[in-house]
Amino acid sequence: MKMKSIVVFCASSFGNSPVYEAVATQVGQTFAQQGIQLVYGGGKVGLMGAVANGALAAGGEVIGVIPHFLNSKEREHTGVTKLIMVDTMHDRKRLMNEYAEGVIALPGGFGTLEELFEMITWGQLGLHRKPVGLLNTNGYYDHLIRFVEHMVNEGLLRQENRDMLLVADTIDELLDKMERYDAPLVPKWIQKDEV
Template structure:
């Protein structure tokens, strides 16, 4: 088991239509602080992003925010975090967040959350990192996406071993346990097993 000390959380800059998303985002923050896991996130104070950060801070945990200059007017940077890093681009944001963390979790979100989640998953698939990547499937939010990924496997467009790289749970405690027990597979993205 590998103790994970810092995790990137990708999630919405809005709260969503159900209070369960805000409640669970807060619980994630409390759990991080309790387990001494540093939160690395997008640096905003709006939406679920702000809820997770505030919950970690409320319980005495550490928070690193990474935000591009141009998003300050939209996501409104969180000036109460332990460390705030301002960058020039979205790519810099993801790269620096990845550099500061030992794992990645996606909570409910929109296009931005999905883009970040799948870029980090692809980096793992290509062997650019060996970190665990997880989805916290709050209230079944990602059920349709999970079915679609399984469909990608059935259609032969995603390898089963690469599909299994993405850890999924509806419990933050269970997801963290899975992440701490994760062992990255050997990179097989470009290997045809018939050629071995």
């Protein structure tokens, strides 16, 4: 399925390596070139700003969603196609989810991980059937991927739920995986023998 709109979660800082900014910019450019609307956190700083600027510079459409209280911290991006102000972080995630057909996490900190895992959890619970992708730029998420495998090995995460998290090193490879994604038919809380 060719996606028309994808939400991107990422850092509001640049990190220590210039590769993170370069790849975030490339992601935005790729979205614009492929006609994918970017939905993101609405900031103009860090990787958030880079992905938005990449899309805008290439003629793409960008929707930013930012809570009022983050305006002074993340400094909302006034150049986006549409900027939506919300009251809470939960409102932000809910609205971003409504606008997007898929989810991608670029490198980021606690906020990025919280957003990523909430979206994958919603998918696991059958609240949506969207692909959720992890762009493993420069091996940034290698340790997290190993930990997720550890969760499976310890019997605390089902393999079919682990497989819901799509991982790739390049945006083209990740988009290809997302377009071919089929969500599990049985939500987590329903046992297979109940279906």
